[in-house]
Amino acid sequence: MTEKLVVPDIGDFEDVEVIEILVKEGDQIKVNDPVVTIESDKSSVEIPSTVSGKIENIAIKVGDKISKDDLLLNVSSSSKILDDKSIPKDTESIIKQAEAAMAQKKEETVISQEPVRKKEQSIIQVTKSGDIDPLETQDWLESLSAVISKNGNQRAHFLIKELINKAYREGANIPYTQNTPYINTIPPEAEVKSNGDQNIERRIRSLIRWNAAAMVVRANKKFPELGGHIGTFASAATLYDVGMNHFWRAKNNKFGGDLVYFQGHSAPGMYARAFLEGRLSEKQLDSFRQEVNTDGLSSYPHPWLMPKFWQFPTVSMGLGPMLAIYQARYMKYLINRGLIKDEGRKVWAFLGDGEMDEPESMGAIGLAAREKLDNLIFVINCNLQRLDGPVRGNGKIIQELEGSFRGSGWNVIKVIWGSYWDSLIANDKTGHLVKIMNETVDGEYQAMKARDGAYVREKFFGKYSETHELVSSLSDKDIWRLNRGGHDPHKVFAAYDKASKNQGSPTVIIAKTIKGYGMGKTGESVNTTHQTKKLDVDDLMYYRDRFDVPLSDEQVRNIEYFKPDDKSPEIKYLKERRLNLGGFLPERTTYAKPIKTPSKDIFDFMKVSTGEKEMSTTMALVRMLTNLLRDKNISPRLVPIIPDEARTFGMEGFFQKIGIYAHEGQKYEPEDAAQLSSYREDKSGQVLEEGINEAGAMSSWIAAATAYTNHDIEMIPIYIFYSMFGFQRVGDLAWAAGDSQARGFLIGATAGRTTLAGEGLQHQDGHSHLIASTIPNCVTYDPTFHYELAVIFREGMRRMHEKK
Amino acid sequence: MKKNENVFYYITTMNENYSHPEIPKDKKCEEGILKGMYKIKEYNEFKKTKIQLLGSGTILREMISAAEILQNDYQIDSEIWSVTSFNELRKDGMEVERYNLLNPDKDQKISYVDQCLGKTEGPIMAASDYMRMHSDQIRPYTNKSFYSLGTDGFGRSDTRKKLRKFFEVDKEHLVAYSLSVLAKEQLITSKYAKEAIKKYNINGERPMPTKL
Ligand SMILES: Cc1ncc(C[n+]2csc(CCOP(=O)(O)OP(=O)(O)O)c2C)c(N)n1
Numbered sequence A: 001m002t003e004k005l006v007v008p009d010i011g012d013f014e015d016v017e018v019i020e021i022l023v024k025e026g027d028q029i030k031v032n033d034p035v036v037t038i039e040s041d042k043s044s045v046e047i048p049s050t051v052s053g054k055i056e057n058i059a060i061k062v063g064d065k066i067s068k069d070d071l072l073l074n075v076s077s078s079s080k081i082l083d084d085k086s087i088p089k090d091t092e093s094i095i096k097q098a099e100a101a102m103a104q105k106k107e108e109t110v111i112s113q114e115p116v117r118k119k120e121q122s123i124i125q126v127t128k129s130g131d132i133d134p135l136e137t138q139d140w141l142e143s144l145s146a147v148i149s150k151n152g153n154q155r156a157h158f159l160i161k162e163l164i165n166k167a168y169r170e171g172a173n174i175p176y177t178q179n180t181p182y183i184n185t186i187p188p189e190a191e192v193k194s195n196g197d198q199n200i201e202r203r204i205r206s207l208i209r210w211n212a213a214a215m216v217v218r219a220n221k222k223f224p225e226l227g228g229h230i231g232t233f234a235s236a237a238t239l240y241d242v243g244m245n246h247f248w249r250a251k252n253n254k255f256g257g258d259l260v261y262f263q264g265h266s267a268p269g270m271y272a273r274a275f276l277e278g279r280l281s282e283k284q285l286d287s288f289r290q291e292v293n294t295d296g297l298s299s300y301p302h303p304w305l306m307p308k309f310w311q312f313p314t315v316s317m318g319l320g321p322m323l324a325i326y327q328a329r330y331m332k333y334l335i336n337r338g339l340i341k342d343e344g345r346k347v348w349a350f351l352g353d354g355e356m357d358e359p360e361s362m363g364a365i366g367l368a369a370r371e372k373l374d375n376l377i378f379v380i381n382c383n384l385q386r387l388d389g390p391v392r393g394n395g396k397i398i399q400e401l402e403g404s405f406r407g408s409g410w411n412v413i414k415v416i417w418g419s420y421w422d423s424l425i426a427n428d429k430t431g432h433l434v435k436i437m438n439e440t441v442d443g444e445y446q447a448m449k450a451r452d453g454a455y456v457r458e459k460f461f462g463k464y465s466e467t468h469e470l471v472s473s474l475s476d477k478d479i480w481r482l483n484r485g486g487h488d489p490h491k492v493f494a495a496y497d498k499a500s501k502n503q504g505s506p507t508v509i510i511a512k513t514i515k516g517y518g519m520g521k522t523g524e525s526v527n528t529t530h531q532t533k534k535l536d537v538d539d540l541m542y543y544r545d546r547f548d549v550p551l552s553d554e555q556v557r558n559i560e561y562f563k564p565d566d567k568s569p570e571i572k573y574l575k576e577r578r579l580n581l582g583g584f585l586p587e588r589t590t591y592a593k594p595i596k597t598p599s600k601d602i603f604d605f606m607k608v609s610t611g612e613k614e615m616s617t618t619m620a621l622v623r624m625l626t627n628l629l630r631d632k633n634i635s636p637r638l639v640p641i642i643p644d645e646a647r648t649f650g651m652e653g654f655f656q657k658i659g660i661y662a663h664e665g666q667k668y669e670p671e672d673a674a675q676l677s678s679y680r681e682d683k684s685g686q687v688l689e690e691g692i693n694e695a696g697a698m699s700s701w702i703a704a705a706t707a708y709t710n711h712d713i714e715m716i717p718i719y720i721f722y723s724m725f726g727f728q729r730v731g732d733l734a735w736a737a738g739d740s741q742a743r744g745f746l747i748g749a750t751a752g753r754t755t756l757a758g759e760g761l762q763h764q765d766g767h768s769h770l771i772a773s774t775i776p777n778c779v780t781y782d783p784t785f786h787y788e789l790a791v792i793f794r795e796g797m798r799r800m801h802e803k804k
Numbered sequence B: 001m002k003k004n005e006n007v008f009y010y011i012t013t014m015n016e017n018y019s020h021p022e023i024p025k026d027k028k029c030e031e032g033i034l035k036g037m038y039k040i041k042e043y044n045e046f047k048k049t050k051i052q053l054l055g056s057g058t059i060l061r062e063m064i065s066a067a068e069i070l071q072n073d074y075q076i077d078s079e080i081w082s083v084t085s086f087n088e089l090r091k092d093g094m095e096v097e098r099y100n101l102l103n104p105d106k107d108q109k110i111s112y113v114d115q116c117l118g119k120t121e122g123p124i125m126a127a128s129d130y131m132r133m134h135s136d137q138i139r140p141y142t143n144k145s146f147y148s149l150g151t152d153g154f155g156r157s158d159t160r161k162k163l164r165k166f167f168e169v170d171k172e173h174l175v176a177y178s179l180s181v182l183a184k185e186q187l188i189t190s191k192y193a194k195e196a197i198k199k200y201n202i203n204g205e206r207p208m209p210t211k212l
């Protein structure tokens, strides 16, 4: 029987010109095959077939003006295989995996209901100011304890939520707090224990600490202008070491590798470890921050300067967290599109507590939760200090971050206190210890660690007689030894373990540490710690003794490095650990295959005159992309990225054609479902529609533009934006893209100060090319005619993406 | 196998509609597009006075129109160059100049800008839809007289025609500026420039757009 294919609903347009007919009479077509391209003065779209069969005749020709319901083709459909939207193989396996994961998740939730806290003593008993009836309070609390021990935490949580809801409905408009008490999220009895050899790990860590400090001190002894940081890594050494020994899997031929964003100015620590691993020589350590003539080590992580080592430039603070979020998101995108396997890879990002004040640091945390990025783990090193002084002298950065992240839907794990505190907290029958912990501000916490045990006894435990009593049997030395969570490998291990297993949301580990840990009186927890790069002989001796580094006084005076023999248990252990985890980190490699050259005629149509027909270069670009999407090799690699401007650029046709990436698919029928360029969201959608979010879009672009190294797959990202909101808005990300060796296209559309007419002062771009020219590896063009654009784009693809 | 290059592209596209010609037949056109400039048109009828007109983006079209007026109304010949990238031209110029200075005893290389313009007749006038600094970038790489026009100043909302007049990159201003440049170079008398300035209602006392 014969079926008619007519023009579908094309939105507000009428009399739209047919510019291309993609089929011939006699062709066999399937549902969704594009049959003609039409073009209004703003955009061009392909019309897909809604029927399958053999084309009997074509009712239109190029140049015709058509409107809704006009006849396009007659098709004879032999058998009516109407919807052959068979699921591609990749997608099928992804669905299977997802289903399996869901089943697994269900099991886990059942289990996680069980570990009922059998602790008799709950810590919520402190008399609170404003408690008008402590007896009644006691009653409620006891009922709650009873529920916990009878039915578990989940049930208790449910009841509390119901109480709050009820109160809310009764008019008590008191918001629920996102904060928990100032203690560890994981109670000691729920900590998963490391199978590592703690003694040997401590010895290795001490050597790394020593060598990291030594390389900075040595460099500055030679050339005091070189600079460097000791205090940051000193505070983070345990956080890194536990990851290196137990969690972070390297890329190899069997596994894609975890991606770790190291805090920029902790770089000496990474070099010190690579030195023990035998990956860097002593000579290289001695050329820290001396890159011009030797194969020196760069000050911070810069893939441009150390392309086989560093993967992610992070030292412009705030970019790391944002890039990491979009990296994790892009990883899911590749998985959901069936382009890479889901291997449970993770993205870890190490951040400073001071760094969290950058708007970019927190700006995308909502997206991370919304996209359920359980492949993402933030570790915030809360040493309570930044460069000038305390991060929150009058407040508590850990609590503030907890509230913001939990409020945004993250899984929050606080690692505040080390194991030495466990028994004290367990014995805090009256709750006064936790009360002090909650009340003490960061300025005080910092000051205490710059003093000694006696000071802590007086200023901290001395606040209440109950707590003074609690530590009466401890010596000042014991009190001084009470450690912070971020320096306790057991606590850190437990947190990483929990974070790695979390499903359905991103995790943030907020770890409390001491800036300049182990640096002694001149460098530990003092306001000037950040910039300390010289240690005098006494400091060095103290540092050696503090970490039991096996060096003689003479060797310390010479600031010698220490590297045990290759056959020593330390080096063997360290290498074996990395071997178990697949290789060394960080390491930057590329195994991506280049893309096959597209056929020449894709660009040919742009080399002939458009005749009378007028169009913009933006439209010409969109037509070219539409053509590229017909090339089987190129099509899947294109990543169109748009910050809520698709309609501005006439790209709305892409929505229907290749779909908008949405990890949850589309749970609703879009308002414009019947239309040709309907807003179609899809789990395997190709367009990254980022919303009004140029920084996020740029971060996505960087993730895609470096996929050739981070995921070993060459992609062609095309980020198209209002040119005015490009470089001047996200210039530092563009700089980081250069450093990262990004490959791809940035399209500054609606460009030109007089060409974007009505929009005025804050829109009209007359300088983006000048900003772009500041980036050495950015190639820029301002073409006038469509053939210029075609030649330029074609050459760009060849240089960046194709086989040579 | 040669490695893929670690570069990325920034290309500006516009929303002004106009018709596009076919690609010039000249084999070297594609090479020129990629290197940053190629000759798109030439007026050669009168063989008296000539000017080199460089335009990029949409302002190239104003330049083409200006050249036509110069030819028809003032008997001025011209060569019109489509500059696809002042930035790429500058990169090449910098490299060549550096090489020449560091190798005074070797054969001196010629920048691509100079390869295109060095042997041409008449002064150079360049214009784009960007700040003058954009086209100024190539000034050091040719010995010829060089004049830049551009859109320095804050933008504002209006029609394209009015905006180009405001920033003095519309075809009328380009004609007047060309005549004035030729007068300054003592190739024609200044009366043509004066005439054009009057004809197009251009006020020479008007403050610089950056101050408006
Ligand atoms: C965007 C940016 N601004 C400023 C700096 C300079 N800077 C480097 S480290 C630092 C302090 C870092 O404090 P924090 O984030 O708490 O890290 P910590 O060293 O304490 O771990 C500053 C201001 C920078 N690197 N990047």
Ligand SMILES: [Mg+2]
Pocket (backbone or CB within 6 Å): A352, A353, A354, A381, A382, A383, A384, A385, A386, A391
């Ligand atoms: Mg800090």
